[in-house]
Amino acid sequence: MNQENRPETDKNLPRRDGRNESLWQQSAGTDLHTTQQPETDTCDVLVVGAGITGLTAALLMQREGKKCIVCDAFQAGYGTTGGTTAHINTFADTTYAEVEQKFSEEASRQFAEAIARSVGTIHNLVTTYSIDCDFEWKDGYVYAEDEQETKELQDLYESALRAGVETEQVADAPAPLPYQAAVRFPKQAQFHPLKYIRGLQKEFLSLGGRVIENTLIDSVEKDGEYLIAKSGEREIKTKAVVYATHIPPGGINVLHMRNAPYRSYVIAATLKEDVYPEGLIYDSQDPYHYFRTHVIDGQKYLISGGHDHKTGHGDPEQSFADLIAYTSKCYPVDQVTTQWSSQYYVPSDGLPYIGHLPGTSDGIYAATGYNGNGMILGTVAAMVMSDLVVKGSSPYEKLFNPARVKPMGAFTEFIKENADVAGRFIADRFGIEEMESVKEIPADSGKLVEFQGQKLAVYRDKTGTVEALNPVCKHAGCIVNWNNSEKTWDCPCHGARYDQKGNVLTGPAREKLDRVAFPDLEAASAQKS
Numbered sequence: 001m002n003q004e005n006r007p008e009t010d011k012n013l014p015r016r017d018g019r020n021e022s023l024w025q026q027s028a029g030t031d032l033h034t035t036q037q038p039e040t041d042t043c044d045v046l047v048v049g050a051g052i053t054g055l056t057a058a059l060l061m062q063r064e065g066k067k068c069i070v071c072d073a074f075q076a077g078y079g080t081t082g083g084t085t086a087h088i089n090t091f092a093d094t095t096y097a098e099v100e101q102k103f104s105e106e107a108s109r110q111f112a113e114a115i116a117r118s119v120g121t122i123h124n125l126v127t128t129y130s131i132d133c134d135f136e137w138k139d140g141y142v143y144a145e146d147e148q149e150t151k152e153l154q155d156l157y158e159s160a161l162r163a164g165v166e167t168e169q170v171a172d173a174p175a176p177l178p179y180q181a182a183v184r185f186p187k188q189a190q191f192h193p194l195k196y197i198r199g200l201q202k203e204f205l206s207l208g209g210r211v212i213e214n215t216l217i218d219s220v221e222k223d224g225e226y227l228i229a230k231s232g233e234r235e236i237k238t239k240a241v242v243y244a245t246h247i248p249p250g251g252i253n254v255l256h257m258r259n260a261p262y263r264s265y266v267i268a269a270t271l272k273e274d275v276y277p278e279g280l281i282y283d284s285q286d287p288y289h290y291f292r293t294h295v296i297d298g299q300k301y302l303i304s305g306g307h308d309h310k311t312g313h314g315d316p317e318q319s320f321a322d323l324i325a326y327t328s329k330c331y332p333v334d335q336v337t338t339q340w341s342s343q344y345y346v347p348s349d350g351l352p353y354i355g356h357l358p359g360t361s362d363g364i365y366a367a368t369g370y371n372g373n374g375m376i377l378g379t380v381a382a383m384v385m386s387d388l389v390v391k392g393s394s395p396y397e398k399l400f401n402p403a404r405v406k407p408m409g410a411f412t413e414f415i416k417e418n419a420d421v422a423g424r425f426i427a428d429r430f431g432i433e434e435m436e437s438v439k440e441i442p443a444d445s446g447k448l449v450e451f452q453g454q455k456l457a458v459y460r461d462k463t464g465t466v467e468a469l470n471p472v473c474k475h476a477g478c479i480v481n482w483n484n485s486e487k488t489w490d491c492p493c494h495g496a497r498y499d500q501k502g503n504v505l506t507g508p509a510r511e512k513l514d515r516v517a518f519p520d521l522e523a524a525s526a527q528k529s
Contacts, residue, residue, distance in 0.1 A: 014075060014194060016082045017497065017505040018486030020340040023268040023303070024082055027296045028194035043069045043210075045389055046229050046238040048217050051081035052193065052375060053367055054244030055200040056382035059125075062209045064390045069236060070209065071229075073216040076201055077194045079506060080246055083342030084374055085266055085305045087280055087292065088119055088189035089140060090166070093371040094350035096159035102349055105162060107399055111351065112163035114396050118379040119189065126191070131199030133191045134294065140188035140280040141170070143179040149284035150181045157183045174277055176291065176330035188280050190292055193375065218510060219250070222361040240389050243357065243366040244381070247345055247495060249507035252476055254358050255402055256508055259345040259369045261311035261495025265319045267339045268294075268301045272332040276300045289326060302331055308372070312492030316341060316485035341486060343495060343506060345369050354381045354400035355388060365389070366402065441466075446482035446489065446500065456516055457482070457489055459500040469502045470514040480513070489513065 014025050047058045050072035058068045072078065092115060099108040126135045144153040160167045166186055173182035201211060220229045220241050229236045248255055276293040283289050289306035304327040307319040320339050327333055347353060347369030357366040365388060367381035380396070387394035398404075441447050446459040448471055457471035457480055469489070471479045478493035488505060489498040497506045502513030 014077055014082060016077075016340070017074075017079055017343075018341065018483075018488055020486055021338060022083050022266070022340040022342075023294070023296070023301060023338055024077075024086075024192060024194040026338065027192070028077075028198070041235060042226075042237040043067045044238065045069075045240045045242060046071065046217075046227075046236055047242045047244055048072075048229075048249075049079075049244035049246070050076040050197075050201070050211065050213070051079050051244060051246070051378065052197055052200075053246075053378040053381050054242070055197050055204060056121075056125075056379055057242055057244060057386050058209055059200050059204045059207070060382060060386040061389055062204055062207045064386070066390060068204070068209050069238070070204070070211045071215045071217055071231070071236075072211075072213050073504075075213045076211070077197055080342050080344060080374055081193050081197055081378070083266070083340055084193050085290065085292070085303055086191055086193045086375055087140075087290065087373075088122060088191065088375055089280070089373065090115055090119060090185055090188065091140075091156070091160060092373045092377070094347075095156045096163040096165070097155040098350050100159055100162070103351070103399075107351075108159060108163045110396065110399050112160070112165050114380045114383075114399075115376055116165075117383065118376045119187075121379055121383060122191075122196075122375070123189070125200065126196070129199055129203045131196060133193075133195035133199055135191040135196075136189060138188050138190055138279050138292070140185040140282070141173040141175065141182055142185070142282045142284060143173050143175040143182040144284045145177065145179050147180070153181050153183060153284055160185075174279055174281060175283075176277075176281065177283075190280065190294065192294070216504075216510070217249075220360075220364060227361065227363055240363040241365065242385050242389070243364070244378075244385075245366075245507055246343070246370075247368045247508050248357055248366045249510055253508075255353055255366065255368055256476070256494045258348045258353065260348075262308050262344055262346055262372075263311050263314070263316065263319070263341050263490075264305060264308045264344060264372060265316070265323050265339070265341050266303065266305040267320070267323055267327060267336050268303050269327065269331075269336045270299070270334045271302055272334040274300075275331060276302055289323075289330075291327075291330070301337065302327070302333075304331075310492065311343060311495045311497075312481040312483075312490040316483050320485060343497070344372050344374060345495065346371050349404075352377050352381065352400055353402035354384045355394075355397055355402050358403045439464075444487070445484055446487075448479070448482065454516070455479075457502075457513065459487075461500070467500055467502075468516040469498075470516060472513075473509060474504075474511040474513065475507075475509040 044066040045068045047054045047070045058070045062068050096108045144150040170184045215231050218230050226237045281291040287308040292303050294301050307323045352369040354367040357364045365385045370377040384394045384396050441460040444462045457469040459467045473491040475496045480489040480491050483490045496509035
């Protein structure tokens with residue numbers, strides 16, 4: 001099911017930043033309807049973004065006596081939190097071996113400690129507030145299918161032990177395919193991400209916190225001892241701003257250059273036989289695949305993810321087809337009930353960036369670069385930024401400092417990613433196919449075209465109505481590409497995404513794509529056809 005085709009009775013279910021619905025949207029219940037204007041336009045902390053990072057940080061700070069306001073351009077869970085596969089791990093996509101190599105063994109131990117505290121914090125919040133979010137402890141298994149993967153798995157295992165993470169090599173793992181080696185990580189977990197953050201939101205509100213939805217923060221300016229956040233004509237005066245927006249919005253920041261946007265693909269499927277995995281399962285391919293089971297209303301679902309690629313670069317429909325084919329190779333799939341994709345950012349040196357936003361006034365914080373571990377690292381970010389605001393320091397502020405000097409091992413990746421951005425900025429302006437008629441574009445689809453000497457991003461809906469846009473992204477001037485699965489225009493440089501009408505769905509862009517006068521396009525197309 002996609003959001004456009006929802007029955008009228010489902011219109012109040014949570015929305016996401018694309019056409020495809022996640023399993024979580026279909027089972028989260030109706031919205032909390034907590035959109036409200038604050039009693040005052042002054043607060044201690046303004047949190048921008050109502051995903052797991054923002055709502056966790058807001059709750060932690062509100063508990064410490066800070067008066068917080070949460071603003072979201074849409075609603076809680078609209079972005080990546082509503083599209084995660086909700087694995088809670090004591091290890092991350094950036095392995096402890098990689099952290100040792102690029103930083104140090106001490107940094108690896110600190111990274112492991114922060115992750116362990118994150119897992120503990122999630123469990124503590126669930127139990128303290130009795131949040132009904134299907135939280136379950138699980139064992140996690142990583143397996144290797146060939147010699148190279150086995151060597152990498154051995155590095156993961158040994159470095160995890162050095163970092164103080166509990167793990168063991170096992171001869172019997174619930175892998176869906178033959179394997180050469182496997183390791184087990186006990187005390188992993190899973191939950192329903194939207195039910196979880198709604199539980200956080202409920203407690204935040206009960207403590208006097210305020211949530212303002214459908215409110216885009218346009219800018220933040222320093223004014224004496226306060227920061228003034230503006231949303232249209234509205235102003236909020238605050239002492240601190242926490243950007244929990246997955247990537248800082250606005251003009252080009254150093255963090256935009258140090259993170260690469262990726263799309264990850266997920267399906268939820270029923271199986272012909274009751275062979276649903278009991279644990280969290282990961283292979284060692286690159287990109288890797290991951291599996292788990294979730295029960296909703298008594299029905300078991302296999303959740304399968306993988307086949308990631310850089311945003312705006314790959315073919316989303318092919319990624320879904322490949323994921324379904326691979327999953328069917330591993331498990332007896334009966335029916336794919338839903339499929340969706342989500343966005344994450346890969347940091348150039350492997351660790352997330354959490355702390356003061358470089359190039360901005362004191363009191364402005366941001367977090368990004370979670371790789372594929374948004375639930376645990378989003379919680380780490382909330383803990384770190386809460387400590388920075390409330391206490392003035394965090395034991396992890398140096399490790400995750402956004403202004404840290406990149407280790408030499410990350411320099412090559414930094415150069416490669418930014419060369420790729422420069423290449424897309426230039427190359428994507430050439431070789432665009434000339435269009436004779438808008439009828440060349442299939443219904444409910446979009447295409448980059450050249451029409452009468454003008455480059456356009458054109459979408460044609462199911463009735464034949466056309467929306468024409470200037471394809472130049474409002475963030476850094478790259479050319480957007482059409483995502484036919486999510487029905488969005490995606491920027492291949494820094495991950496900004498727009499809907500068919502050019503409205504911003506996800507940052508870092510703040511402004512919508514320019515619309516090209518439709519009547520001229522329609523008339524010229526009609527004459528040619």
